[in-house]
Amino acid sequence: MVHTWSSLISTLFLLLLCITGLPLIFHHEIDELLGYDPKPEIAQPGAAKRSIDEIARTALANDPGRVLQYILWDKDEPNNVIAFTNNKVDGDPDAATLRAYDAHTAKPLGPVGGGPMLVFLKLHVDMFAGQPGKLFLGAMGFLFLVAIISGVVLYWPFTRRLSFGTLRDKSRRIAWFDWHNLLGAVTIAWALVVGATGVINTLAEVMLNQWKATELADMVKPYAGKPPPVHLASLDATIERARQTAPGMNVSFIAFPGTPFTSSHHFAVFMRGDTPLTSRLLKPVLLDGETGAVSDARDLPVYLKALLVSQPLHFGDYGGMPLKIIWALLDIMTIVVIGSGLYLWVAKRRKHRSHAMAAGQPALQPSR
């Protein structure tokens, strides 16, 4: 019963998630192919990088009437500086424009993201329905986990007389039943991890708001009641102080005062390490928006660390191209498990109905 209903309710959405997730595994490669992942010009050896203040001015001149929200450095493309502009510092994320600038020339290189992959991403993340859509898909992901765990329980009565990996082709129903069991059994750990990390990701905004209401609020207490900064401090000086505060770390992104990742008075410079794990564990340094002086630097709380570490485990983007291909194959296997499960339910109902009709009885619900 639990297995049937948890799966049935979520089937359509799980298929949507698996199918849109498939191209997203390769979004970097596809974006590159379609021109949504601009590359920096090849710099002369030893060439000096332009100042971030200059790049910020160029970015604002490129998008007149808008404000900067974030400046981000891609881990794999350190010569790209990506600027986010929006109509307000706390504007709708969907209204943000991302453009890449060459770190050595400050030349605009073109828009980042967008195109067909953005459509897949929106369908996958919130079905174009904002935060409610995101939380709804989180609930569907939770049902996926329930379906997997109840499937483990059912695996015993259904397969205890069969050896592991039995594939029979006696009838269409038995053939799909065997495939459902085999593919479900071998992908179970991967599906649980990708499902659970996906559910955690749907709570990202909730967690960020919790951090802002508690830890961030505590860090910016001395600024309570002060007006927001009028003249922003130099970005280069601000970043340099953040580097000194977190030695051995690199800048992941800088959030401008008033954006969702910081307070209305502070720049937040998020620092990262350089291993697959530490590059996810960001450390925010808060700096006064007007003077650029360090206000505070604290590690993120456990729930935000869990969120950041769960992201690669959902995306599969941390083990090179072979891991991405494996991710795609496991995703396709999961699609077959979901599809065959739906088929088995329909086939069983049909069988029940024809039996019941032959016996002159009303149709019975499957007992599972």
Place this chain on the structure above:
Amino acid sequence: MTDARKLRSSGNWRTVYGGPLLIGVLSVVGLLSALLYEGPGRYFSWLALGAPIALTGWFYARRKRA
């Protein structure tokens, strides 16, 4: 279940869950290895997470045809 013959034909938890459990543990170790150890961890993750796919192929190749 006290009948020895019935027990034999109904299987035990190891024959039913042993294979999937082994693949599951291997998958989790593979998922973590690439995250924790660059280089060797990455190669191991390809083998460990490729195992469910390879095993499926192997079962398909030796399936019984009616």
